[in-house]
Amino acid sequence: MARIGPPPETHYDLPADFAAALGQCVASFGWLEEILKRAIFALDRARLADDLTPQELQVWLAKMGDLADDSMGTLIDRLDSAMRRHAGLHDRDAITDHLHDIKRHRNHLCHASWRPTDDPGLWHPAFVNTQGVPFEHPLGIGDLRRILHDTVQIGQRVIGVMRVTGIDGYWAGDDQV
Template identity: 45%
Template structure:
């Protein structure tokens, strides 16, 4: 069996938009981790016992290696105790982003017959093939949704009053 010839390089504008979308997923993951931390710490109450504190610290250590899907599930479970006006919409956006992240990070990109489009060759765990071609505006829309959702999660985290330094940041994140 022969391997197909590798694709040519992605066009610069498409590759840049893809890179920005992927970097947005990383920022969202950090926001989710920080929100889980804040919501979990808030849930401990004023005087947690040693067992509760040990379980909290163990879980916080573990979330560093969690996948985006697990982080989303953990955040939504923690956020169930918080008052979130648009919880269903936020959960739906997070599910869309999870799907987009898996697609963009794991696809093999094929040339599309449509000008300025590329096809993500991707088979998910349920055996489904992604049917659509994507363009720079499609990638920009995914990036915009990801950053807007991260901002909503940061607002929820900040509402707990628990915030620290952002990883690698020299100042506060606005």
């Protein structure tokens, strides 16, 4: 396994501005996951027959309820499949590719151990992906802001896909709040 930095016994406190920017990125990933779930729900709901029996509807709702536990990678795959089953959607591949890029950022930003660099404005996310490849580049606040912007941008594109169905983001249980 590749060495990813100093011994793990060393803990470093992030500067407040960097930690705030990192926190905003992490929050945006949670928002994006919610948007993915709502879009999958809307795309699937738009394809259902109008004459479903109550039992058939309950089976489908249970299937949609399983979305709550899905990882971002699974949600992206489910959205891609749902988009391919819905006629008239454009840029499916570009949306899916962009979502996979964001997922990679999510993985290293959420799961890394952060280490200082020689440049006080840059921090290195000590992270090794599932293929055993360490994350090589230190990040600064500007990088985090760009990732946040990209996450919100792709989320807005997914909202546009969802709205094509005529369902504005309803989620089972929203009416019970």
